[in-house]
Amino acid sequence: MSLEHKKEGKLELIAQKSFAPYPEMYKVVDYLNRTLKEKDVIFGLTKDKDGKMTISIYET
Template identity: 70%
Template sequence: MENNEGSLTGKLELIAVKTFKNYDEMYKVVNFLNNTLKDKKLIFGLTKDSANGTVTISIYES
């Protein structure tokens, strides 16, 4: 995958993963964390598992 912007050079390192009961507005929390901590080279991901009713937050260092 080519990255012409140069903002993410190299690989992402997975720091932590945590699964919670589904919370409909969790994406707002993840968006807030990404916007607030981008200068610290942290990226937060969110995965929703509708079958199990859970969401998983992943934290990466770029």
């Protein structure tokens, strides 16, 4: 990724994985974000209307 792209503050999706609902997954995502914030990655978590969860990994 170019330095110019990083200056724009955009996130680049690196990976996504969907799985069955896990009620405490938000704690895992929070832990990963706190632990790896210096590594230029951000983790996101979404839950669709059917309850399926998706974790996303972004590069900043």
